Amino acid sequence: MILCEQCPDNPDCRNCLDALRSGGSAQKVLPSRSVHVTNLATKETTVAQLHAVSRTAIGLYSKEQSLHGRMEVELAPDFRIIGSGLRGIAGVPYYVIDIEKVLRREEVLERLLLDEFHNWHMSDELNPIDVLPDWKERDDKRGRLIKQELQKLSILRRIETIFLYLYDQGSIRPISSNRADRDIEREMKRLVEASDAGASVREQLMSADGKKVFEVYASPLPDQTSGIALIDVTSAIMEERKRRRREWEIYRDILAVVTKEKLLLLSDEELFFLLREGHKSLAMDLRAPEELAELRRSFKRVLEPVGISDKRLLQFMVAVNEAASNTLKHGTGGTITLHISADKRLCRAVIHDTGSGIVLEDLPRATLQQGFSTRHSLGAGFQVMLQYCDRVYLGSSLAGTKLILECSIDT
CATH class of the missing domain: 3.10.50 (Chitinase A; domain 3)
Known part of the structure; x- marks a missing residue:
């Protein structure tokens, strides 16, 4: 590759553009411009000819001095770039400056304003000397756009990652x-x-x-x-998780206090360990209202032999029926399981639906407010569950809602 003899005035030659390795974004500067270049290590200054520009690099022709290392290129008194120089075409004093920063009025604007830099060289429509000194006072469309971009970049510079x-x-x-x-x-x-x-x-x-x-x-x-x-966004996600966890703990404490420890909000992990304390005695899927009768008969068949009184059994069955009915009213049903503790002093019914769960902010109203009803509400029957059960455990997430009704077994 050689530098064209008519460079930079031959628009058909792309040698100086190809050396920038910028693809279709590179364009020639016609006619070429004289710019001041300072080697930041040695502080030596020279004048070079600006032949080509792109979003990420510029091409300079300099017979007087080699342009290697970190350079500051002064395109105008208030418009400079910082970059690293290297020989762009072998045997020719043509250098490619890889742009690192664009500077205006001592402020680093990073490189999102390279389009403006590009346009300035190509058309002179936007001269930083004319526009930037009073950009805060300008009220035309272009002035407002520049101000908007400056504000965006001011925010972006504060994001280290x-x-x-x-x-x-x-x-x-x-x-x-x-x-x-x-x-x-x-x-x-x-x-x-x-x-x-x-x-x-x-x-x-x-x-x-x-x-x-x-x-x-x-x-x-x-x-x-x-x-x-x-x-x-790793830190932001972790911080959001911590915030949601703190919020969840506040709701858990409020529900426990208001219900005198009868309603406890538990995580999936806590619910898992709670159920490990007993053994599963019954499991069935519930998809239609006519299956509720079979659910009641199955519970009665399992619980009567363990010695539960008729009154306790009736109360527990009413509570389980309400919970199961809600899965049909507000979704497509769910899975019902019955767990009995190892000492046979407690039984726990687990009602699990696979809906989208209850929004955390709705939990107090969905569980305690009479008449509150949404697609993800537990319904008015929740008051019956609290009344007839010794304790109600609740877990809700995007994976669905788990409701555990706990009842002591009379001996």
């Missing part, structure tokens, strides 16, 4: 100093390639070790590339 990428012609490239692990980058590339052309992508990814969770946002850009933002 955001990674920015550009997908261009089958490859994915980071456009910030931070980058994610290779396995996550491969998954991002797969998601973008699998999406419909021109469609935005929003997905959640997990690291290979299962310790990190990321939100991926990919959106097509006007030049046939795609911009990708990857956000580490």
Whole structure:
């Protein structure tokens, strides 16, 4: 590859553009511009010619000085970039500066305003010297858009775990100093390639070790590339789980106090260990109202031999019937099991439906308020369950609702 003899005035030659490795986003600067370049290590300054620009790199022609290492390129008194330089075309003093930061008025704007930088060079429609000094006072459409972008970037700079990428012609490239692990980058590339052309992508990814969770946002850009933002949401998810757990504990304590320990809210794990204390004596599926009679007969057949009194048995059967009926009224039925403790002093009926569960905020009303009724309510019969049972345990999640009715057995 050589630099064209008419460079940069030959629009048909792409050698200087291809050296930027930016695909279709690279364009020539016609005519070329003189820019000041400072080597940040040696503080040496030289003047170079700006030949090409893209979203992620610029191409400079410099006979006077080699442009290696970290460079500051002053495009205008208030418009500079920071990047690393390397030889772009062998044997020719043409250098590619890989952009790391865009700076305005001493403020790092990261690299989301590269479109504005790009347009400035191509058309002079947006000159930072003219626009930015008084952008707070501007009230036109372009001024408001710039202000909006500045505010967005101000927020993004406060997020330490955001990674920015550009997908261009089958490859994915980071456009910030931070980058994610290779396995996550491969998954991002797969998601973008699998999406419909021109469609935005929003997905959640997990690291290979299962310790990190990321939100991926990919959106097509006007030049046939795609911009990708990857956000580490692990801490946010953990914090939300802690908040929900604290909220759940508050509801648990309130329900216990109001019902004098007769209604206890338990987690799935606590419910599991509670049921391990006894043995399962009966199990049946309930899908239709006509099956309620068989449920009552089955419970009576199992409980009478263990010595429960007629009164206690009747009360327990009424409570179980109410709970079972609710699974039919507010869903498609469920599974009913009967557990008897090893010492045969307690029996527990477990009513499990596979609906979407009861929303945590609705639990007090769904269990205690007369007349409160939604698709996920336990119904007015819940008062009967509390009255006729010694204790009621409740667990509700996206996997469904588990209700355990506990009754002592008279001996």
